[in-house]
Amino acid sequence: MADAPQKGNASNAGQLYTRYFPRSAENSLKKRNDGNFTIEGFRAVRSVLKSNLKIVTLILIESADGTIQDKFLTLEQDARNRGIEVRHISERHSKNYFDSKNPQGICAVIEQPKDMSLEDFFKTSKRILILDGLNDPGNVGTLVRTASLLAWDGIIILPNTVSPYQPKAARASAGAIGFIKVMRASAKEIQRAVHKNGFTTLRASISKRSKEFEMTEDSKIALILGGEARGTEADWKDSVDVNISMKNLPIDSLGVVASGSILLERYK
Known part of the structure; x- marks a missing residue:
């Protein structure tokens, strides 16, 4: 009983x-x-x-x-x-x-789950979402949910981004926080790890130099999304392989959740 x-x-x-x-x-x-x-x-x-x-x-x-x-x-x-x-x-x-x-x-x-090592995180992943400078917990939680639903392997949160375990963020994830790897790391740690492990680093950008990226079956992708107000805050200049845009649609015309969701779907 x-x-x-x-x-x-x-x-x-x-x-x-x-x-x-x-x-x-x-x-x-x-x-x-x-x-x-x-x-x-x-x-x-x-x-x-x-x-x-x-x-x-x-x-x-x-x-x-x-x-x-x-x-x-x-x-x-x-x-x-x-x-x-x-x-x-x-x-x-x-x-x-x-x-x-x-x-x-x-x-x-x-x-709260313990962080795995960054090395193990990358070795067990092919699709990683990196969040840099996102301060709205609702946006963070929604992106966690979207990445999980689209079968991305993991999410790395920079120190300048709100925790996905914050109550509003966790609630916005609708439980998806339990089905995707999440860890914190600095930009420098990520920059060393992405290229060491053969990842192509993509950053959502409104730059005129932005372009499309054609994936192959073996591509390992690290997608960087920045906040809506200031974009990415860390210095990615020497570590971003491709600044990507959305064809026929300026990326700044959408919020980070909408644009991020499109890119997560495109590069899943």
Whole structure:
């Protein structure tokens, strides 16, 4: 028989939060960086339950009468069958775990994956997306989702780019963060690795020198996308092989998500 759900009352809800986010219990969710992150929403949680991410706990908001939405019951049982801790909390305690203003009522607390070595990252990849200077978490999460759906192998985040594990970014990924390799690295580290491992580096650009790139079956591609306001911020001058444009469509007429999605599809 399944164990009864553990409830978060006024005292232990705070203890629970401190346990999951020990170094930032007094800070906002957006500022925490302690090894755990949350993903909200029915579809996103359903997706990460199918991934290899280590889920610490499943948190469900109870209604005033102490019940849980029916559509969450299957996910709750799935979590229990996998030995994942399940907690029921009241709506007034939900702000500790839910970043959205109107939460759907379910979120997963997840252990942030450890970065693999950059060498192993490149050796196990043929298609890598590099994000340089993206500050909108929604854009980052959407690009993670698109790259994952198009079967790109991995994403490298520069230090000047918002973390894909930030609550809004993780939510925008709709659970896809659990199905693609993600790591952080500096531009210099990437520049050394791309050519050492035989990658062609493409950068989305509005330069008049931009051109099309013809892939072959054996091509290994590293695609660099920059922010909408300033473009790429790192010095890629000596390491970009091709500044690419979109034929008959100026790349600056689209946002980074739209243009990035087109390029991810083109060079998948």
